[in-house]
Amino acid sequence: MNLSPVDEKTALEHGLTAEEYAGFCEAIGRTPNLVELGVVSVMWSEHCSYKSSRAVLRDLPKEGPRVVQGPGENAGAVSIGDGLAAVFKIESHNHPSYIEPYQGAATGVGGILRDVFTMGARPIANLNSLRFGSFDHPRTRYLVSGVVAGVGGYGNCVGVPTVGGEIYFDRGYNENILVNAFTLGIVRENRIFRAKASGIGNPVLYVGSKTGRDGIHGASLLASSEFDDETEEKRPTVQVGDPFTEKLLIEACLELMEKDAVVAIQDMGAAGLTSSSVEMADRGEVGIRIDLDLVPKREEKMTPYEILLSESQERMLIVARAGAEEEVREVFRKWDLDAVVIGEVTDDRRLRVFAGGVEVVDLPIAPLAHGAPVYERRWAPPTRQADMQRLSLTDVPVPGDYNVSLSRLLASPNIASRRWVFSQYDQYVGGNTVVRPGSDAAVVRVKGTEKALALSVDCNSRYCLLDPYVGAMTAVVEAARNVVCAGAEPIGVTDCLNFGNPEKPEVMWQFREAIKGIRDACNALSLPVVSGNVSFYNETEGRPIPPTPTIAVVGLIEDVRHHCVQWFENEGDLVVLLGRTREELGGSEYLAALHGIVRGTPPWMDLAVEKAVQAACLRAIREGIVASAHDLSEGGLAVALAESCISGPDEPLGAEIELEASIRPDAWLFGESQSRILMSVRSRHLARLREIAAEQDVHLTVLGTVRGSRLRIGRLIDVDVHDLRDTWASSLANLMAGDPRPEAV
Amino acid sequence: MKFGVVTFPGSLDDADTVYAVRDVVGIETIPLWHKDRDLHGVDCIVLPGGFSYGDYLRSGALARFAPVMSSVVDFAASGGLVIGLCNGFQILCEAGLLPGALVRNQSLTFVCGQARVKVERADTPFTGLCQRGAVLRLPIKHGEGCFVADESTLRRLEDNRQVVVRYVDEGGAATAGANPNGSLNNIAGIINEGGNVFGMMPHAEHACEELLGMKDGALFFRSIESWVGREVRR
Secondary structure: OOOOEOOHHHHHHOOOOHHHHHHHHHHHOOOOEHHHHHHHHHHOOHHHHOOOOHHHHOOOOOOOOOEEEOEOEOOEEEEEEOOEEEEEEEEEOHHHHHHOHHHHHHHHHHHHHHHHHOOOOEEEEEEEEEEEOOOOOOOHHHHHHHHHHHHHHHHHHHOOOEEEEEEEEOHHHOOOOEEEEEEEEEEEHHHOOOOOOOOOOOEEEEEEOOEOOOOOOHHHHHOOOOEOOOHHHHHHHOOOOOHHHHHHHHHHHHHHHOOOOEEEEEEOOOOHHHHHHHHHHHHHOOEEEEEHHHOOEOOOOOOHHHHHHOOOOOEEEEEEOOOOHHHHHHHHHHOOOEEEEEEEEEOOOEEEEEEOOEEEEEEEHHHHOOOOOOOOOOOOOOOOHHHHOOOOHHHOOOOOOHHHHHHHHHHOOOOOOOHHHHOOOOOOOOOOEEEOEOEOOEEEEOOOOOOEEEEEEEOOHHHHHHOHHHHHHHHHHHHHHHHHHOOOEEEEEEEEEEOOOOOOHHHHHHHHHHHHHHHHHHHHOOOOEEEEEEEOOOEEOOEEOOOEEEEEEEEEEOOHHHOOOOOOOOOOOEEEEEOOOOOOOOOOHHHHHHHOOOOOOOOOOOHHHHHHHHHHHHHHHHOOOOOEEEEOOOOHHHHHHHHHHHOOOOOOOOEEEOOOOOOOHHHHHHOOOOOOEEEEEOHHHHHHHHHHHHHOOOOEEEEEEEOOOEEEEOOOEEEEHHHHHHHHHHHHHHHHOOOOOOOOO | OOEEEEEOOOEOOHHHHHHHHHHHHOOOEEEEEOOOOOOOOOOEEEEOOEOHHHHOOOOOOOHHHOHHHHHHHHHHHOOOEEEEEOHHHHHHHHOOOOOOEEEOOOOOOOEEEEEEEEEOOOOOOOOOOOOOOOEEEEEEEEOOOEEEOOHHHHHHHHHOOOEEEEEOOOOOOOOOOOOOOOOHHHEEEEEOOOOOEEEEOOOHHHOOEHHHOEOOOHHHHHHHHHHHHHHHHO
């Protein structure tokens, strides 16, 4: 075993900068050996240390009356009453999924599940947010089918339903797809477990799968650097998932947590044994001593370096109460899993690691964890930002046939039915799914109560590219609007911030603008951000992805009977629009899909108006007078109307809209003005709905009636809803089967 | 009347089944553990859905060797009622309690959704409260649900009227379009020759509550309860 001091060249190969290496040597008062260098290189990687984002993230609102656990733990938690809390987080697994789509996506799901049940919460729902390149890119179909199969392969086998999500296609992700996975769990508020080691002499137990050589340096070399033409060679850094073991691990951990044995617990995720032990010791201001000879291994002759940096999946580190070791072992024996004491909590605030009786690591905890570097990166708007925002509508021809335009929009991969994707996910397991994928938000009931939770994940990255501040704001309010449309009060946010290389000033500008947008929107809606994840270096050959701050919102429905769906329910109901429609087409799906234009500014956002529209909608649903409610987003009013006609589980219903356009017709039909909700109500409830809207000073327009089997919108659109449904329902499957993409008009 | 629901490592719908039958339908139900040969005096055993032992080899191939399964085989041999749902159906086929096998869906992908099945037999312990010919709505979720059997087995199944439920369209016709996985003859569920072991791919346990969208599944559990009640009185 070579424990001689390393040199700067080796440090640079590990992804540290010369300054970082020098700083670390100074902090520990000597030159590290190779194992120690491995440890610091993963702990100081962007992925683990948040060194470029930490200073900016301080701006986000994290407090609120319901917050039980804010950022800094494995996941966030908000109270939902009855002594229960919702535990949730979203996390990225982008680079692994591009290199090895099935395993990358699968282990992304596995990782986020562990973050949630580590807190003592039983996972009850998964969501995901996926971004792929355009269908004319040769790898897109391969990546889509691999990722979807991986998400399903893991989630289905582990017994947590995938109840919703989003999927977008944009050439900006051609060579850097995004796979963001979200898990929600339920826990008793007084039984939340945290990852803070304490109690000098307490045993440290390793539980779960054995350690192999997979995923070494996933955090530092894969997640914290850009892609180039040697990316394929990074395949061995992708981990391999075993959902069966994860299922056993969930049951064993939750059973153990019913006993009085666990002091602290953390998932061995990115940077494996290293980060879990260092972070637990750091939070508890203690030290930790580990003997690598005791770590269960599935390969022979693993070096200390490999054992410490392995990212083998389905492993947890537990600090147990001294004397409770046998209790822990007994539970894990029942589930046929390893549980081995590998070390203990010490009082020296150092990480000390032994192998073969030799000390291979002896480092102070502080500089590895909260003492990691923090950078105030330089920032400046991209030079072409102002040009991108310029859009002259006079240059955009008005369509000749709006029926054709609507049909093409419904066939757009960004609007078409997601059924091809969702039908590969188990949506039922757990027995709580009240609203399955296909409405604005998924709804899962909370067993043992009358409550339910509504979940939505959202981000329009085209808006974020054109204006990251407004785009990020819109992502927050739209995710919140989605859960409101399901009848829920938004109570918490988790964010997954996907950006390019933070060392580039224009990427840092996008990041800072997006954080400001999230901050302002969350403040306006009184929403705390309780957990999240930053994923930088999403670029290939120097081209960053569009900024993609994915936002997931959790909403609370006090009485599950008052949940709402997006599709029309009854013939004869009135169709009503809350909110105002402006003449704005910038950043719209209509311009992109039908005219090939990605320009302009995203739709105007007035947070006060947004708040009022959401309040009115929620009030009306809670009073039980709303038959359906649907957020207006990509494709605008015409697409929302069509979706309300055709997206339900039963026969489609038509609608007759008498109103005529008062603005440019394509903007009226397909413009994406924000803060609008489409509703259907019984005519006898209209008067009450008008009162509620007036109380909130919300603009209300009666558009027409649910009737027949045609969608008629003034003199512009008249089409059979069965035809619309066929187009919308089959498009994604056709695209995946290789049918050419519809041409732009 | 007492149901017992077996938990294998990797079972996923076990707790949902206990909840649905005990708390929603309202029939006494207890969990059974794969390492325990004792069946605790239950009247009907449910082998639930999931991925027992990860199903990394072949669905149900390992679960049939679990200690509890030797008791289940004896129980079935003595006329005890056994129902296998999804993975449970796969295990029953692997254990030789039902003929045929369940292989990868024709689409080669996992499929989750609502299926319609027609009740072909209303004179079994599992379907006694159904109307013959009734079309039920039940959820499906499986990657390996394509029922296959050799020609003579298939003929015997049909001749003996062992096909209990079949995938159909809204009008009750067993069309190719209504077949979610490529099963031969649109077979969704079959019974053994003795009439006491039943397996089907759709999930009755996830169709017991109006709130969750479907409630036809409760009919199977109520049918069993009523059958056992009659047997006891007899």
